[in-house]
Amino acid sequence: MSYPHLLAPLDLGFTRLANRVLMGSMHTGLEDGRRHFTALAAYFAERARGGVGLMVTGGFAPNIAGWTKPFAGTLATTAAARRHREVTQAVHAEGGRIALQILHTGRYGYHPFIVAPSRIKSPITPFTPFELSARGIERQIRAFVRCAQLAREAGYDGAEIMGSEGYLINQFLVTHTNRRTDEWGGSYENRMRFAIEVVRRTRAAVGPDFILIYRLSMLDLIPDGSSWPEAVQLAKAVTAAGATIINTGIGWHEARVPTIATSVPRAAFAWVTQKMRRELRAAGLTIPLVTSNRINTPEVAEQVLADGCADLVSLARPLLADAEFVNKARAGRAQDINTCIACNQACLDHAFKNELATCLVNPRAARETQIVIRATPQRRRYAVVGAGPAGLAAATTLAERGHAVTLYEASPQIGGQFNMAKRIPGKEEFHETLRYFGRRIEATGVELKLGTRVSAEQLIEVRPDAVIVATGVRPRDPKIPGQDAPQVLSYVDVLLHGKPVGERVLIVGAGGIGFDVAEFLATPAGHSPTLSLPEWLAEWGVADPAQVRGGVVRPQPAAAARRVTLLQRKSGKLGRNLGKTTGWIHRAALAMKEVEMVGGVNYERITPQGLWVTYGEARRDGQLIECDTIVLCAGQEPLRELHAPLQAAGLAVHLIGGAHEAAELDAKRAIDQGVRLAATL
Ligand code: FAD
Ligand code: NAP
Ligand code: SF4
Secondary structure, three states, X not given: OOOOOOOOOXXXXXXXEOOOEEEOOOOOOHHHOHHHHHHHHHHHHHHHHOOOOEEXXXXXXXXXXXXXXXXXOEOOOHHHHHHHHHHHHHHHHOOXXXXXXXXXXXXXXXXXXXXXXXXXXXXXXXXXXXXXXXXXXXXXXXXXXXXXXXXXXXXXXXXXXXXXXXXXXXXXXXXXXXXXXXXXXXXXXXXXXXXXXXXXXHHHHHOOOOEEEEEEEEXXXXXXXXXXXXXXXXXXXHHHHOOOEEEEEEOOOOOOOOOXXXXXXXXXXXXXXXXXXXXXXXXXXXXXXXXXXXXXXXXXXXXXXXXXXXXXXXXXXHHHHXXXXXXXXXXXXXXXXXXXXXXXXXXXXXXXXXXXXXXXXXXXXXXXXXXXXXXXXXXXXXXXXXXXXXXXXXXXXXXXXXXXXXXXXXXXXXXXXXXXXXXXXXXXXXXXHHHHHHHXXXXXXXXXXXXOOOOHHHHHHHOOOEEEEOOOEEEOOOOOOOOOOOOEXXXXXXXXXXXXXXXXXXXXXXXXXXXXXXXXXHOOHHHOOOOOHHHHHHHHOEOOOOOOHHHEOOOOOOOOOOEEEEEOOOOOOOXXXXXXXXXXXXXXXXXXXXXXXXXXXXXXXXXXXXXXXXXXXXXXXXXXXXXXXXXXXXXXXXXXXXXXXXXXOOOXXXXXXXXXXXXXXXXXXXXXXXXXXXXXX
């Protein structure tokens, strides 16, 4: 398939972009330290080589007040601009284009020097902002302008002014955060003055031949956010003030609607950009618009553009997952793209935990200088046992390097536990990882032996140069008296073997798998595997912003399929260890399905009527919780019987993934371990 809309060049008058892919801004953490600039240059150069039309850096603050956190990446001096030259030169050497994002966090900053239009604390940081004086406002505008000038000095092709997601510019725009009574508050004319002054003065300072992207919040998803006429007025005004391109922002960080998580349907918000594009075209404005959020395949990107939703698509995480996305699409190799599954586990979760971002499906992302896949000088024979994420990553990386690899898998399909994960409503994207690895096995020439539970004796007979044991885990036995009863199932019985489950269900264990099983069992059959876009929007209370200010209404979840109760022994909130940026979504989704959550429980015994429990250390208030089915999700233990006999036979053996360590295992660790080991063998 060719992608005529996606791959069409875009003429901006003073310059031409090679195609319609904009790499959206992502904070990797490499922006925050001088010592990371070489790594940052390698990261962007790889994506420029991959064919992206225009890239936007992670946010750089124009001054200290605008920091995301103490000592965050800042571009405010000529010395700093000089350091950026390493990045811009590396990108230009690959024929790429790059713009610097100017991000002033306002009241969202995680430090005590934050400023905002009004002294109103945000729910996502512990700090209360200082209210800006009129002179303070002038200082912030000048900082934006200076930052854009320095970006130009540093060799950037443009700058993106971050005006969405609830950051400073957005805070000026809405009464939720702007209660001023001077010329910067009150009427909408006044509230948008800050945004317009930033764009107008920046354009005047950088000249006409510098790309200025304005990221405009088209749907705030907060109750007193912008109205649609206000958003349209702003788009027209930033165009008149000198913006070259308008990018779409969806949702403030404090919004209670997921906007990029895996359960969000693909291209779920392209209609918002389309609505704006129609307004601007009707007014005779031809400024290119970028649409964003959950566009992760060339097919979806092409469709969005063919439907007239936008002139460009913003791909951010998909380019972490695969730097070659555009080149592969151009070469008709879309099936070879390593697709972003929107898990947030290694990108956004890392950024919010102050760790360097990377990608669950591509551990080389933002580690390009650390993990280097080199052709082997000496071809060896490797046996990899287990085709779960760890084994798949190891086998295909070894084969890519030129080794002879045999991959043994006991079940009739590759994927290990991903074959259960992909069945969870909202986790359908996990199919893509299995499709990708399937293609990689073919392309790299791994010899795959499905339906082969290989034994130590067989491996000893084959005598490869080394064995990589990636046999994963077995479910932990919680040893509850009476658990052998027929109404007691494991998550494997439910998710893999499709065993029947009654109307009233208790789930023992509230880790990632307990939560997923609750979602699976509480979701009505018709709502799985995928909610349609209108159903999803209704479920989360997203409305047309032309009808409702901010675009949020009361959520209308479908009735639950079953009565589900999730139990854990620890007291306190359930799901505490779920993803930093997605845990709240899982909790909210289960709350909408009226899943009951109970902590501090002791499991005493199982009888035909249900589960007898007591509470707390004192084992008080003994009680029978009646149910039809009990599903055990009590964690996992490593499965590594092969290890000792292989070692005893003198074979070199490596343990990876769940077979190495089951505690706190996830696919991020499994794939990372597989790739890193294979890169060094
Ligand atoms: P496994 O995936 O367990 O694979 C091991 C493989 O080895 C299996 O296919 C098995 O058949 C095979 N095998 C075992 N013994 C032999 C033998 N002797 N010969 C041949 N083959 C053998 N992780 C995340 O990061 N994010 C998520 O959102 C997520 N959701 C999940 C949802 C569910 C419902 C489940 C069950 C898991 C989820 N996980 C998630 C966890 C993730 O799937 C695991 O961390 C990951 O699969 C571990 O990879 P692995 O390769 O170590 O082991
Ligand atoms: P887990 O997260 O370790 O949770 C195990 C649960 O079982 C806990 O609630 C624990 O709570 C309980 N438990 C532990 N020992 C028990 C025992 N002896 N008897 C009864 N209950 C016991 O493990 P998991 O849910 O099996 O998930 C496995 C891995 O897959 C996790 O590490 C997770 O990261 C990954 N995963 C991730 C996601 C995701 O969305 N990121 C989704 C699914 C799975 P108490 O000890 O308090 O009872
Ligand atoms: Fe996408 Fe997950 Fe990788 Fe982030 S970590 S880029 S969400 S696959």
